[in-house]
Amino acid sequence: MIRLDSLHVRVGNFDLRDISLEVPPGGYALIIGPTGSGKTTLLEAVAGHARLQAGRVFMHNDDVTGLPPERRGLGFVYQQYHLFPHLSVRDNIGYGIARSKGAVDGAGRAQRVLELADMLAITALLDRPVQGLSGGEQQRVALARALAPKPSILLLDEPFAAVDAATRQVLRRELRGLHEREGITTLQVTHDFDEALRLGDLVAVLSEGRIAQSGTPEQVFRYPNSAFVARFVGTGNVIAGVVERTPSDDRELAFRGRFRGGGLTLDVVAEREGPMHAVIRPEDIVLSLSPHPDSARNHLEGTVARLERVGPITLVHLDVGRPLIASVTTTSSEEMALHPGVRVVGSLKATAILLV
């Protein structure tokens, strides 16, 4: 378990403020945010490398705020791996074992190294120097090294940034499997929301040194609480505008209203009036070639500007006075013979429009 309690960290003239977060025992949490949002600084604060201005860090209910990194019992995998260049793969992996609390003898150490090498499929590399290793191999060695002293907490700083896409997928799968087998509480940093969707139980979106939103990846993706989060996690179309109450419908907590913005007027269900952003997920827009009656409250007429096929899904870039992205299965796209210039109608339920 990791609990961060109102952390405030200053590095140079960058501040990380009001960071509170709890990762349950055995949980897998991801911190995501754009470059410069303070993700790495946050990990370093958890590891004990960065000095806290305020706040406390708990691990398994122990307050470790004042402890140096070596007494926090955690493993840290750095973005650039940082293998020890003067040691072989074997000695890199074994480095932390000799210094771990339940001091292990030479045989026990060798045993643990072999066990990890086997688990991560790097047994053949053990006697190699670390210089010639590929990105994926280095990644595995760094992971084995961090896991060797059996830490109860694992910190990962963009562990897949330096490997190519194909290797990344394999490693991601392995890491998730490893996490489940070893039951380590894991905190990972990434700038890629896809990774959060695939890996995490819990995600916190960092923006300019503060947590903009946290929750399960699903929650954050479906119900972003701000235009920033919606854009960052790629929920879909984000339109700035104003919500007005429909005169006939009032006195209720949620009311039917009208959203005007980006050249569009949309029927919405709102909880308050005033300037807001409308977030529309591409898959909530139903496309048809001609207007026909259905239960959806909003019908947007426009033309197809461009098609973007991403595997089984096709993103349809619409021009409805402003750009709007809808998604359909590639099969439907082919059946409807969509191509640039075709006029279509996008239908959208009032309840599918998220106002933030």
Add this chain to the structure above:
Amino acid sequence: MIRLDSLHVRVGNFDLRDISLEVPPGGYALIIGPTGSGKTTLLEAVAGHARLQAGRVFMHNDDVTGLPPERRGLGFVYQQYHLFPHLSVRDNIGYGIARSKGAVDGAGRAQRVLELADMLAITALLDRPVQGLSGGEQQRVALARALAPKPSILLLDEPFAAVDAATRQVLRRELRGLHEREGITTLQVTHDFDEALRLGDLVAVLSEGRIAQSGTPEQVFRYPNSAFVARFVGTGNVIAGVVERTPSDDRELAFRGRFRGGGLTLDVVAEREGPMHAVIRPEDIVLSLSPHPDSARNHLEGTVARLERVGPITLVHLDVGRPLIASVTTTSSEEMALHPGVRVVGSLKATAILLV
């Protein structure tokens, strides 16, 4: 137009061999391949920075093989941008104009810089030094600088590698738009097949210094010609095995046969016998909760190992004796109440199995 004719380039002890490729005028071609496959070396050979062991380079039907880079009339955007650190944004963009063939006067040069800055939305940065720019801003300046002398050919080396995912999407869209407006023949290098799917008219997959396959992104994705390409572009499940002819069906070019491998036996349509790989796209596997008769020839029983939700699609990791990935819409996944442990049947048409 760019035409490469049997290039052979040697850098250190790495060889790039038999590279033949033609990008039509105004076309957008992508070279993809894993790290170390020689992508950057290929671009440098096209630019004239690398010495050729053999082969010829043509641009617009002119043989430029013997010309130095400055006389090839091309723009090159480097992976790390490499802006000139001693010049302002304005002078970086203007650098190439003064030296371009149709020598422009000072006013014409200033005009062109403004035009490009406007197009790429960096007018506000013109008088800034390049040091404080963000990755995305540097990317735009590098692009403007390369475009300023109006090259007829643009070379891009992983132009989106150093920016975060959100910026990458915006830049990708802009670059494609720019390409269409300016009609420049473009050759881009990437390690990300997604990028090829979104941007390219033509894609060439590079493996260990040779072109493993080239064609439209669709072709390569749907019909990879080898297990390497199938794995690299992420077509889907790749299974090694052996094809046998079904005794009853022979004397034809394509015959019904049987593929055995990875613990599975599949009905296939093959063109030859012997050791091959079966490539199965996740979306070609139809999942149902109980076996029921349909026209598909292959029915694989197994259990759901894990669900991986990627936006509107859910990848279902199956265990059918060996791991197999199927994809369904998230809606279907919810309707079927898929979760780890559920027993399912995957149906698969014989014609949907690609043998390579």
Add this chain to the structure above:
Amino acid sequence: MPVSSLWSRLVLAGLSACLVLFVVGPLLRLLWESSPQSLIEALQDSELQASITLTVLTASMATFLAALLGIPLAYLLARRPFPGRRIVQGIIDLPVVIPHPVAGIALLLFLGRRSPVGGALADLGLEFVSHVPGIVAAMLFVSAPILVSGAREAFRAVDPQLERVARTLGDTGWGAFRRVTLPLAGRGILAASILAWARSVSEFGSIVILTYNPKVASIYIFDRFTAFGLQSAIPAAVILLLVALTVFIMVRVLQPQERA
């Protein structure tokens, strides 16, 4: 921070402070010994004036030659892999480890009338031993490695890809060098030149053997010291120290801010 590190920090800081004090102490002490009056008086001494003028001129000449020959070499060493590069690099760094009187003797043998090189040059009217060119030669010998290694590092600090970029933008190889690499390496090369100039001014051991007269400043100080004793050498020593300090501060200002 753990408690133990406080103790280790004190030890580190203490040892370091000893060294800093040992370097700065003698210099402060020397400055302390002089008064503005004594410096002004010393500066009016025509012999000291002549020796300072001679030092400045010969050091400038040596630096010019070192730059003319050394900047091309530095560029080759930084950028072009050629056979024997490591050997050339080694040769050019050699003078740093050669005892100064040994360098003087070697130069005396090489440039003296009896050597083929020295003889040929003497026939052209260029005499080294006990002449001003001897001073320049000695200074060049000891200062060239400083200029070359500084300029080499300055060139290395410029990303070679930038020249390639310039070429795809229409520059020839020379144009790319002149408009990109040279401006970017300029400050570093200037700093290295100033350092080489200072090294020339500071040289003593080889000049004393090659050309005792006319006297450069360091020889003048040594001469005063041996002929008239410590006190009589102090004002000139302070003046030379001040020159060295000025140059040093200039170099520091020119050099790029250090990494943290």
Add this chain to the structure above:
Amino acid sequence: MPVSSLWSRLVLAGLSACLVLFVVGPLLRLLWESSPQSLIEALQDSELQASITLTVLTASMATFLAALLGIPLAYLLARRPFPGRRIVQGIIDLPVVIPHPVAGIALLLFLGRRSPVGGALADLGLEFVSHVPGIVAAMLFVSAPILVSGAREAFRAVDPQLERVARTLGDTGWGAFRRVTLPLAGRGILAASILAWARSVSEFGSIVILTYNPKVASIYIFDRFTAFGLQSAIPAAVILLLVALTVFIMVRVLQPQERA
């Protein structure tokens, strides 16, 4: 490659070759002047033997002190941002630009009996002027900057993140330094120490002022030269040159392979 670049390459190579020949010529000439016999004879001269022994011992002592005080300072300069770091860095580099006789005079003033520091040390029985400790002090003054800057660069070349990694693996700060940073910086520090040792051996201008007798090798050579002329100084000069070359080759072998 365009044709123009061939011409520019020739100019570059020609200028560079001049400088390389100017450095290597005098040294070859000096080696040429000696014969194995003359060297063996010279080595049997007890005075030369004594001066070489003295040189080796004092240079080793100076290097030991420079390492003891300088390695901690180098680590602080490379790794810990402390107030005034740039000034300390400047002070430690100063001796490079100070004319050697000026350094000698400054040390004489600082360590002489009449100065507070020198007086106090003399009362403890440590006399510098015209004594062996004076040689060590002069050598330390000129060689410490070389050791510090070499060791500083060696520390800088070690990624500081590696120490952080070691600490997350259970090492204390000192443990991480000892098991990671020191092994990785070791070769660079050793090379810097050897270079500092060579610089100590090469020193002449400040020692000649501080401690003429007993004579270190460079003073012995100078003494022979002034008293008996060039020929009589050559064998000792060759021996010292060979020592310098040996050291130099050792340093080259130790230093990490250069970047291309």
